[in-house]
Amino acid sequence: MQAEVIVVTGGAGFIGSHIVESLLSGGARVIVLDDYSTGKKSNLLNVETHSNLNIYEVDLTQNIKASLTRVEEEAGMIDRVIHFAAQTAVVNSIENPIQDIHSNSMMTVHLLEYFKNKNLKKFIFASSAAVYGDVAEFPIQEDFSCEPLSPYGINKLASENYMFYYSKVFGIPSVALRFFNVYGPRQDPANPYSGVISIFLERAMKGLDLNIFGDGKQTRDFVYVSDVVQAIDKALYLESKNFSAVNIGSSLETSINQLAQSIVNLFPEAGSKINHLSARDGEIIKSLSSTDKARALLSFEKKISLEKGLAETAQWFIGCESTLSKRTLSETR
Numbered sequence: 038m039q040a041e042v043i044v045v046t047g048g049a050g051f052i053g054s055h056i057v058e059s060l061l062s063g064g065a066r067v068i069v070l071d072d073y074s075t076g077k078k079s080n081l082l083n084v085e086t087h088s089n090l091n092i093y094e095v096d097l098t099q100n101i102k103a104s105l106t107r108v109e110e111e112a113g114m115i116d117r118v119i120h121f122a123a124q125t126a127v128v129n130s131i132e133n134p135i136q137d138i139h140s141n142s143m144m145t146v147h148l149l150e151y152f153k154n155k156n157l158k159k160f161i162f163a164s165s166a167a168v169y170g171d172v173a174e175f176p177i178q179e180d181f182s183c184e185p186l187s188p189y190g191i192n193k194l195a196s197e198n199y200m201f202y203y204s205k206v207f208g209i210p211s212v213a214l215r216f217f218n219v220y221g222p223r224q225d226p227a228n229p230y231s232g233v234i235s236i237f238l239e240r241a242m243k244g245l246d247l248n249i250f251g252d253g254k255q256t257r258d259f260v261y262v263s264d265v266v267q268a269i270d271k272a273l274y275l276e277s278k279n280f281s282a283v284n285i286g287s288s289l290e291t292s293i294n295q296l297a298q299s300i301v302n303l304f305p306e307a308g309s310k311i312n313h314l315s316a317r318d319g320e321i322i323k324s325l326s327s328t329d330k331a332r333a334l335l336s337f338e339k340k341i342s343l344e345k346g347l348a349e350t351a352q353w354f355i356g357c358e359s360t361l362s363k364r365t366l367s368e369t370r
């Protein structure tokens with residue numbers, strides 16, 4: 038049987054590169070579309086020579102139709118799409134809300150338009166807990182009202198609404214996965230808007246202080262990237278022909294103080310201290326997902342504890358650091 042053709046937009050990014058590896062090991066033909074704006078070629082180093090992988094460097098805010106037509110001419114009909122490419126910084130979306138439409142919801146609509154008469158088997162979208170805004174009740178369930186407080190969240194919700202419409206009217210089966218705080222290897226600490234875990238880990242490893250905005254009692258729901266990959270994989274082959282929106286989190290809340298302390302404890306020799314800076318305007322105080330729907334619909338079960346996930350991520354950071362210093366050493370010789 039011929040391998041299915043699966044397109045992963047943003048496949049050179051943090052989460053995207055993990056799903057690409059998993060799809061290839063499952064025997065799929067994988068097409069990555071990425072402009073490397075925040076993604077990296079090195080994220081796909083383990084698989085770059087894989088015979089079932091094709092990588093196209095394209096900016097999906099420009100002429101998506103031409104890119105997909107070229108993919109189908111070269112690889113055959115596309116069976117499934119995992120749409121992860123996006124401008125991912127909430128701050129950027131606030132500073133430039135018009136540009137954010139182009140690099141978020143507009144991209145989604147262009148993709149859905151292309152696939153509307155093509156019998157696509159599934160369209161998976163990386164949505165976000167940002168669709169909910171400031172919530173008063175916990176844990177957060179999918180049927181809570183969505184009142185996003187940033188253009189980023191508005192665009193994620195708009196994408197979901199378009200997916201609902203294209204599923205109802207044009208029969209494109211789709212799933213929006215509302216990610217909470219995803220962390221793990223390859224999350225870029227150089228990106229100031231990247232996850233707090235990658236930033237804290239990098240600083241703690243170097244013995245630099247960890248800076249917390251506010252009193253540190255604010256909580257987040259951290260979910261390890263391999264658990265997210267498990268959810269994407271299940272959603273990709275979900276039987277339903279409809280649209281579904283599903284939370285993907287850990288259903289556990291961790292305060293930023295607890296997190297910082299756990300990370301400092303991983304590098305006892307480095308001697309980092311924890312500082313508290315003034316609180317940031319509009320920061321969400323509490324985050325906690327209900328994953329009941331993910332369990333019921335996708336048989337999703339979180340497998341990796343925060344302790345284990347942090348240790349694995351720290352290991353990856355240490356590996357990167359030693360590769361870098363070896364390279365620097367040999368470059369100076």
Ligand SMILES: NC(=O)c1ccc[n+]([C@@H]2O[C@H](COP(=O)([O-])OP(=O)(O)OC[C@H]3O[C@@H](n4cnc5c(N)ncnc54)[C@H](O)[C@@H]3O)[C@@H](O)[C@H]2O)c1
Pocket residue numbers: 046047048049050051052053070071072073074075076077095096097098120121122123124125140163164165166215216217218219220232
């Ligand atoms: N990491 C999280 O905690 C989290 C939480 C909620 C939602 N999400 C969503 O998950 C998705 C993946 O996030 P990530 O953390 O892996 O971020 P990432 O920045 O590592 O991945 C995004 C990828 O999209 C690519 N991209 C961006 N704009 C593009 C364009 N115009 N054309 C082609 N490629 C483009 C980037 O180069 C990058 O490879 C994003 O849609 C993000 O909004 C992530």
